[in-house]
Amino acid sequence: MEIKKDILWRAYLCLIGMGIFAVAILGKVFYIQHVKGDYWRSMSDSLHTSYMDLDADRGTIYSEEGRMLSTSIPYFDIRIDFQADGLMDKKANIFKDNIDSLSVRLAALFMDRSANAYKKLLEEGYKDKDRYFLLKRDIKFDDYQELRTFPMFRLGRNKSGLIAETKNKRINPFKLLANRTIGLARENSQNVGLERTYNESLNGVTGKRLMRRIAGNTFMPVEGFDIEPENGKDVITTLDVNMQDIAENALMKMLVQNEAEHGTCILMEVKTGKIKAIANLGRQKDGSYWEDLNYALQVGEPGSTFKLATMIAVLEDGFVTPNNTVDLNYGRWPVGKRVVYDSEPHHLTTVTIKRAFERSSNVGMAKLAYQYYYKNPNEFANHFKRLHLDTPTGIDIVGEGKPVIKTTASRSWSASTLPWMAFGYEVLQSPLQTAMLYNAVANNGKMMRPYLVNAIMEFGKPVKSFEPTVVLDSICSPRTLAQLKDMLEGVVLNGTAVKLQTPYYRIAGKTGTALVANGNRGYADKIYQSSFAGYFPADDPQFTCVVVIKNKPHAAKFYGGTVAGPVFREVADKLYALAIQKPRPINGVSVLDTLMAMKGGKGSEWRSVVTALNLPWQGVINNSNWVSTDVKNNKVSFESLSQSPGQVPDVKGMGLKDALYLLENAGLRVVIKGAGRVTSQSLPGGTNIGKEQTIIIELG
CATH class of the missing domain: 1.20.5 (Single alpha-helices involved in coiled-coils or other helix-helix interfaces)
Incomplete structure (x- = not known):
């Protein structure tokens, strides 16, 4: 028990x-x-959901005349939610009824697999009840539009499970033209060019999308939890596509002909400093040429084009006049243990300084610098600093090299530095700096900062505009300026650029031929840099152009007048033939007409637009009123326009179709000027209409 x-x-x-x-x-x-249910459910959601970045649409880069230079185009990843309401409805049999015809259409559109293969692929996704099934990556917009008309997909997302994820790819429509200056927007490496400089404006503000983790460690979006991105702004450059094309082709022709290593051609508007064209071409391994580096911003020894700065120094200090003489020593002058040589052999001795400049004599320039600045070399260097040749130009693009003007405090200063500086050695300058200096002479002594961007635009309106900037009111006295202009014209009339003469207009400029060191081999390979810097027409300068070409070793043709000069002449000839126009006012994009520019119009049509595109809006729009439009607080803002009988309608801001409708219905005869939106009307809105009255409307 x-x-x-x-x-x-x-x-x-x-x-x-x-x-x-x-x-x-x-x-x-x-x-x-x-x-603790709410706490653990929130923890579960946080483990299975997360916010992912939703990229904004990147802004577009335009030329000054409104042509796209760099833009984003949409591509789509196509997925299917096989647990969508329509596909889960067994009575409807949507999937089984449409899979055969859908497979045939997919095979015909993409041509990457057979209809049977597509059918098998879709059946596997349907069997697995995959909520985020990947059908196709990176399809173009036209293909996406056609895809939406396919069997099953035409029924909409809820019934077909179709999910289209949009992503943008950056393209340069003109490909080679100014490719390096415009730049590249790249996902996995640093941007370059304007794409980098104005990245913050172009990029916009990234949005957020709530994504839920599902089987296979993939994510699908949760509807209704998106934070919409703010699209990027547009950048309006100073570049002109036609001028860029002219500069690029002229440079390309000479590079190919001479098998040169690389070259650059800069075209600058004299009065403003706008860069109208900037071509940079480098030889590739296969012998072709491409815009691989921005050679216009790279510093190097400029050679004889620097002699202009030397002449500014000696003329401004009053040591000489162009009619004084200098002994050229038959083109050979010993200085200490080194010898100054003229690039072209000659038998000249005593000549005027103007003639020495026209013949591009290294000996002549070196003697002038040595004679007048030997006791105080820094006085010579200070002239160059005053001309801002010791600092970058400040152009609105990343990557400009740092120039070098030596003084006696420099470590590499030697007894030969002073005379060699006089003809463009032992100094470092970029072609763009050379352009800025020559442009100042063309612009009656006023030095302008070169720039590439007119305005940053949002919804067709400038949010920031860039005006011409004066770097130096006068680079020299009026007397010196007149002497410099006469000497630069003399180079073309009687000097090293005599072959560039044309009977139709005058050219002023300077040739340059510099021997370039080749790494450890020094100057043994006889690599020459050919250059020409000048402006045209000389009597009324409109453009400054600088051409710099680095030739191959032992090139048969290497002088500046025979290599760089013809590129300058071709650019000048073609622009002159196009009847050079006076500079237009800087107002951003008076001719630009983008999708983001808002036009006034009929209320009923605007209601259809904002409804179809699901745009946020404010104000009053109905079927009977006419409205003006604007963008305020990231919303399309509408304001009713009063249209009283017998009075002139206010059509400013409207497109031509709507403006004509209102004006002609009011009994007015309409004369049209320009294209785009109505910018002004000769009869103000609200004015009483007379009999058979005419109104002039200007569009822009």
């Missing part, structure tokens, strides 16, 4: 313990579900 009682006691004790443990478990379950 005692043993039985002992066994029963232990059994009861175990039973009671199990009961208590069960109650504890039930209590914990109740606590977790009802007391």
Whole structure:
């Protein structure tokens, strides 16, 4: 009996313990579900959902005349939610009824697999009830539009499960033209050019999209939880596509002909400093040429084009006049242990300084610098600093090299530095700096900062505009300026650029031929840099053009007048033939007409637009009113236009179709000027209409 009682006691004790443990478990379950339920459910959501970046549409880069230079085009990843309501409805049989015809259409559109293969692929996704099934990556917009008309997909997202994820790819429609200056927007490496400089404006503000993790460690979007991105702004450059094409082709022709290593051609508007064209071409391994580096911004020894700065120094200090003489020593002058040589052999001795400049004599320039600045070399260097040749130009693009003007404090200063500086050695300058200096002479002494961007635009309106910037009011006295102009014209009339003469207009400029070191090999490979810097027409300068070409070793043709000069002449000839026009006012994009520019119009049509595109808007639009439009607080803002009988309608801001409708219905004869939106009307809105009255509307 005692043993039985002992066994029963232990059994009861175990039973009671199990009961208590069960109650504890039930209590914990109740606590977790009802007391801490909200907390653990939120934890579960955080583990299975997360916000991912939603890229904004990047802004477009335009030329000054409104042509796209760099833009984004949409591509789509196509996915299917096989648990969409329509596909899960067994009575409807949407999937089974459409899979054959859908597979045939997919095979015909993409041509990457057979209809049977597509059918098998879709059936696998349907069988697995995949909520985020990938059908196709990176399809173009036209293909996406056609895809939406396919069987099953035409039924809409809820019934077909079709999911289209949009992403943008950056393209340069003109490909080679100014490719390096416009730049590249790249996902996995640093941007370059204007794409980099104005990245913040172009990029916009990134949005957020709530994504839920599903099987296979993939994510699908959760509807209704998007934070919309703010699209990027547009950048309006100073570049002109036609001028860029002319500069690029002229440079390309000479590079190919001379098998040169690389070259640059800069075209600058004299009065403003706008860069109208900037071509940079480098030879590739296969022998072709491409815009690989921005050679216009790279510094190097400029050679004889720097002699203009030397002449500014000696003329401004009053040491000489162009009619004074200098002994050229037959083109050879020993200085210490080194010898100054003229690039072209000659038998000249005593000549005027003007003639020495026209013949591009290194000996002549070196003697002038040595004679007048030997006791105080820094006085010579200070002239160059005053001309801002020791600092970058400040152009609105990243990557400009740092120039070097030596002084006696420089570590590499030697007894030969001063005379060699006089003809463009032992100094470092970029072609763009050379352009800025020559442009100042063309612009009656006023030095302008070169720039590439007119305005940053949002919804067709400038949010920031860039005006011409004066760097130096006058680079020299009027007397010196007149002498410089005469000497630069003399180079073309009687000097090293005589072959560039044309009977139709005058050219002023300077040739340059510099021997370039080739790494450890020094100057043994005889690599020459050919350059020409000048402006045209000389009597009324409109453009400054600088051409710099680095030739191959031992090139048969290497002088600046025969390599760089013809590129300059071709650019000048073609622009002159196009009847050079006076500079237009800087107003951003008076001719630009983008999708983001808002036009006034009929209320009923605008209602259809904002409804179809689901645009946020404010104001009053109905079927009977006419409205003006604007963008305020990221919303399309509408304001009713009063149209009283017998009075002139206010059509400013409207497109031509709507403006004509209102004006002609009011009984007015309409004369049209320009294209785009109405910018002005000769009869103000609200004016009483006379009999057979005419109104002139200007569009822009």
